[in-house]
Amino acid sequence: DTAVSQTPKYLVTQMGNDKSIKCEQNLGHDTMYWYKQDSKKFLKIMFSYNNKELIINETVPNRFSPKSPDKAHLNLHINSLELGDSAVYFCASSPPGRGSGNTIYFGEGSWLTVV
Amino acid sequence: LAKTTQPISMDSYEGQEVNITCSHNNIATNDYITWYQQFPSQGPRFIIQGYKTKVTNEVASLFIPADRKSSTLSLPRVSLSDTAVYYCLVGDIPNDYKLSFGAGTTVTVRA
Numbered sequence: 001d002t003a004v005s006q007t008p009k010y011l012v013t014q015m016g017n018d019k020s021i022k023c024e025q026n027l028g029h030d031t032m033y034w035y036k037q038d039s040k041k042f043l044k045i046m047f048s049y050n051n052k053e054l055i056i057n058e059t060v061p062n063r064f065s066p067k068s069p070d071k072a073h074l075n076l077h078i079n080s081l082e083l084g085d086s087a088v089y090f091c092a093s094s095p096p097g098r099g100s101g102n103t104i105y106f107g108e109g110s111w112l113t114v115v
Numbered sequence: 116l117a118k119t120t121q122p123i124s125m126d127s128y129e130g131q132e133v134n135i136t137c138s139h140n141n142i143a144t145n146d147y148i149t150w151y152q153q154f155p156s157q158g159p160r161f162i163i164q165g166y167k168t169k170v171t172n173e174v175a176s177l178f179i180p181a182d183r184k185s186s187t188l189s190l191p192r193v194s195l196s197d198t199a200v201y202y203c204l205v206g207d208i209p210n211d212y213k214l215s216f217g218a219g220t221t222v223t224v225r226a
Binding site: 004035040041042043044045048056058090092094102103104105106107108109111 | 147149156157158159160161164200202204208213214215216217218219221
């Protein structure tokens with residue numbers, strides 16, 4: 001059973017195109033995230049959603065638009081793709097309630113290459 | 116947000132113990148310390164988490180001094196399959212919605 005699944009895993013597209021990455025979690029978590037990992041391995045938070053509501057948008061260009069149709073899904077749509085958007089995008093989720101045992105569960109990543 | 120600092124890379128040999136230290140001088144009272152492991156072409160996965168003192172599981176041990184300004188992940192008797200990037204994350208999950216990871220520590224295990 002895949003806890004956090006995202007599709008597609010690999011995506012090669014041309015500059016200027018619009019593309020979407022889908023994410024679903026079957027863990028019953030309230031909070032979902034999108035992270036971007038660059039070539040230097042930094043994992044930067046892009047968006048955080050809690051119960052379908054946007055909580056954080058970390059200075060991401062408005063070409064990136066997340067959409068959460070329900071608590072289990074958080075999709076990422078990217079308009080007018082640029083070369084600098086090439087990266088690995090990770091979807092993640094975490095359970096409610098703080099404290100011991102709470103952690104972030106990551107998907108397998110989506111490798112986006114813009115040419 | 117507690118910012119973390121950890122070494123960029125470490126080399127080791129099979130059977131040795133690997134210790135990775137993470138500095139987090141600005142850790143807050145509600146923050147937990149969590150370590151993740153990432154293999155190439157995969158997402159990070161949870162290894163261990165602690166608040167203070169020592170935590171041990173089947174994979175690793177985590178040592179946290181009393182002031183909590185640093186933590187050390189200990190991987191006993193590493194094998195080639197432990198070659199990965201290891202991230203230290205400090206925060207109050209899920210109440211910290213802006214948790215970003217550093218560059219992690221690339222551990223390379225050689226035969």
